[in-house]
Amino acid sequence: MNFSHIDLLSFKSSPSPQKPLTLAPWRKLLYIKQEYPDNYVDESFLENLQKNVNFQSFDYFALCRESTVITEHISSVLIFVAVFIQLYHDHLDPHLLVSLGSAFVFLGCIIWEWCLARPAPPMHKSFLKTAAVFFLTLLGLSPILRTLTQGISSDSIWAMSVCLFITNILFFDYSSDLTYSIQFPGSVALNAAVFACVLLASRLSTNLHAFGFMSFALEWFALFPIFRRYLKRIMPTGHLIQTLLLVAITFVLFWPISRAIAVLYMIAVFSLTFICPIWLIFIQRYKNEIHGPWDEARPKVHRFRSPQR
Amino acid sequence: MPALNICLASDFFYPNTGGVEAHLYSLSQCLLRRGHKVIIITHAYGKRTGVRYLSDGLKVYYIPGLVIYNQATLPTVFGNFPIFRYIFIREQIQVIHGHGSLSPFCHEAILHARTMGLKACFTDHSLFGFADTGSIITNKMLKFTLSDIDHVICVSHTSKENTVLRAALNPLNVSAIPNAIVGSLLKPDPTAADPEWITIVVACRLVYRKGIDLLVAIIPRICHQYPRVKFIIGGDGPRRIDLEQMRESYVLQDRVELLGAVQAADIHKLLVRGNIFLNTSLTEAFCIGIVEAACCGLLVVTTKVGGVPEVLPEHIIKFAAPEEDDLVRAVSLAIETVHVRDQRPELDPFVLHETVKRMYSWMDVAVRTERVYYSIMKVEAPPLIERLRRYYGCGQWAGKLFCILAAIDFLLYLFLEWAFPRQNIEIAPRFDHKRYVEKAVWRH
Missing domain, CATH: 3.40.50.2000 (Glycogen Phosphorylase B;)
Known part of the structure; x- marks a missing residue:
């Protein structure tokens, strides 16, 4: 842009043509009258500008390791879909599903109670009772849940389920390490998943199928992520092994259903784990963040100080 | 022309x-x-x-x-x-x-x-x-x-x-x-301030950007440290509730006065009641409040943010980082200065008034x-x-x-x-x- 039409000298606050060289140096102050025009640009202009102060260079292998959280969740969603397909085609016995699910919940409880309980809040003794009441209620409700969306055509159900699972993957809380509650946006992800399960349950043949499927869904989407976060915190190697296991299970389960999806999935996992980190490191060179004295200051306050009375 | x-x-x-x-x-x-x-x-x-x-x-x-x-x-x-x-x-x-x-x-x-x-x-x-x-x-x-x-x-x-x-x-x-500023409307009035107390005046909208969190944090500490100090806070906004809560939980009802919204015409009356003006803003392009306060003869304590350092010379103003501890330090310094103000001719309210009036018109x-x-x-x-x-x-x-x-x-x-x-x-x-x-x- 051409701004040369503003003549710098025409702005002089007081004309002093006889001594232009003896001007006092310009100071960045407003309370003194200075012999400079108001639009004067000093050499110090923008000298407090800082660029990319929060720059954090990533380590490639650390990024690869962190990306397993995403791989894990996508795998678990796909495993769930595969389980549904097997149930739908009656290749999987719902009894087996219920007993497997219960066994894992029980195992999880034992691990929580005896091995991991130290940094976490101790589990309430009545947990098993609560769980029993919960699953019995679910059993009682399963005829209603199964017929709730029966009137909707299968095509709509498939399409909506896909959208809801995508919502689940997008909103899942990957970053936090909360192990005893679910917060926004994780709650959105859980709700989307449960909604998808209710929709899918209506396509199953018997009430027992529906019950087995729903109970598995709740274990899988509500409890399993908590276990995964916990494992990642206390045993990184175990977490890595778990990821590999989940990827393998997904591949094995999907191979008979659709080879194309199984292969596509493996490619996706590979690029997510090994190519996306390179990409992230690469695009960091375009980072351009400006900071300066005009930024809103962050107040430093000692919180958590109990009021003295 | x-x-x-x-x-x-x-x-x-x-x-x-x-x-x-x-x-x-x-x-x-x-x-x-x-x-x-x-x-x-x-x-x-x-x-x-x-x-x-x-x-x-x-x-x-x-x-x-x-x-x-x-x-x-x-x-x-x-x-x-x-x-x-x-x-x-x-x-x-x-x-x-x-x-x-x-x-x-x-x-x-x-x-x-x-x-x-x-x-x-x-x-x-x-x-x-x-x-x-x-x-x-x-x-x-x-x-x-x-x-x-x-x-x-x-x-x-x-x-x-x-x-x-x-x-x-x-x-x-x-x-x-x-x-x-309109200097003629902002004359110091040493009789208006309560001689029993050292009064700290705050006048701003009570919003996050004005640093109300800092204010909430430092008022109990200052009140605890100096038993003869009280606060008058003019202005209204969503963060008023925080101040009220603080006042309640530390039982400071008689030492922290919340006036609510203050009309532009009444700002002078509010300012002259104080000895020290406190500004805790987190961002400020110019901050007319501290200039008005200095013109009324108050000592000014402010966070050093945005354009604030350009506005007034250092002997009138006490700067602090936008941190609780540093603000407490600066306010304590100002309170001690109030005690010895008579021996500092450059800090006489009327001298201050003339100085500031000459700076901005x-x-x-x-x-x-x-x-x-x-x-x-x-x-x-x-x-x-x-x-x-x-x-x-x-x-x-x-x-x-x-x-x-x-x-x-x-x-x-x-x-x-x-x-x-x-x-x-x-x-x-x-x-x-x-x-x-x-x-x-x-x-x-």
Whole structure:
């Protein structure tokens, strides 16, 4: 842009043509009258500008390791879909599903109670009772849940389920390490998943199928992520092994259903784990963040100080 | 130099209170006194609609507009063009001066003025960051308006740097002209302060940006440390509840007084009750509050943010980092200074008053602003194609969108010229300011 039409000298606050060289140096102050025009640009202009102060260079292998959280969740969603397909085609016995699910919940409880309980809040003794009441209620409700969306055509159900699972993957809380509650946006992800399960349950043949499927869904989407976060915190190697296991299970389960999806999935996992980190490191060179004295200051306050009375 | 017909446009004007409002009023009063014709365009405030005259024949147009947030109107881009054009022609306006980057009225007035081939300048009163969503949208809007503008004024050097970066301007095209105070209305009154106590005054809107979290953190500590210190807090806002909670949980009801909203006319009465003025802002382009307080003879403690370090010399002001511990340190220092104030002649309230009064006056601001007006009067209005070229440079997508907006605005202008011809618009009679001053015998 051409701004040369503003003549710098025409702005002089007081004309002093006889001594232009003896001007006092310009100071960045407003309370003194200075012999400079108001639009004067000093050499110090923008000298407090800082660029990319929060720059954090990533380590490639650390990024690869962190990306397993995403791989894990996508795998678990796909495993769930595969389980549904097997149930739908009656290749999987719902009894087996219920007993497997219960066994894992029980195992999880034992691990929580005896091995991991130290940094976490101790589990309430009545947990098993609560769980029993919960699953019995679910059993009682399963005829209603199964017929709730029966009137909707299968095509709509498939399409909506896909959208809801995508919502689940997008909103899942990957970053936090909360192990005893679910917060926004994780709650959105859980709700989307449960909604998808209710929709899918209506396509199953018997009430027992529906019950087995729903109970598995709740274990899988509500409890399993908590276990995964916990494992990642206390045993990184175990977490890595778990990821590999989940990827393998997904591949094995999907191979008979659709080879194309199984292969596509493996490619996706590979690029997510090994190519996306390179990409992230690469695009960091375009980072351009400006900071300066005009930024809103962050107040430093000692919180958590109990009021003295 | 010939007298100019100037129009100040902003959403923020009296009866609303704040820095921009005071700036518009005081600047226009001084420009009127210098022989210019000044009108102000703002949106209607409740029942206050239509044309009003304020003192010295300052004409204010209160235009109906839908207020959506914080007294800012709904941005319609073209909605006010017919009435703006009508006013500009009727009042024979030569220079449009917009105020406040959060005011859609100001942006619209500048856009239409440029379409009509009038001179435009803009004053920025606040600082913005670059990272949060709100700032990004505001900055884009600002870039649009300032792509085609004759000159920009900022209230401090820090604000100038900020605006130059936000709107990608040539720094030579931006002037730093500070705010000012009416010194004669801010005289110290040592009898008003309670001699039993050392009073710390806080006067600001009670919002996050003013650092209310810091205030909440330091008041109990100061009260605990100094049993003869009390606080008076003027202003209202969403964070008032935090202060009330703090007062309650530390049982400080008799030492922390919350006044609620304070009228602009009563601010002097509030200030003179104190010995120390405390400002905890997290961001501030100029901070007129500390200048007013210093002019009333108070010692000032403030966070060192934004343009604050440029405003007053160090012997009047005590700076602190925006941290709880450092603020406590600075306030303690000020409290100890109050005790020994009699032995420090440069800190005598009346000396302070004279010092500050000499630093800032609205007449000085008006003269410097007038200089900007005269310089832009010399600039030739760019043809439409040049204006479009400037808008096009705003960004890959935004540039094209802005071009479309500017082109539509131009077509709208042609339509208005055809539908409501210029010669049919009645020219408003000029308010004879000289005669008004001669006749008004009650004036001093």
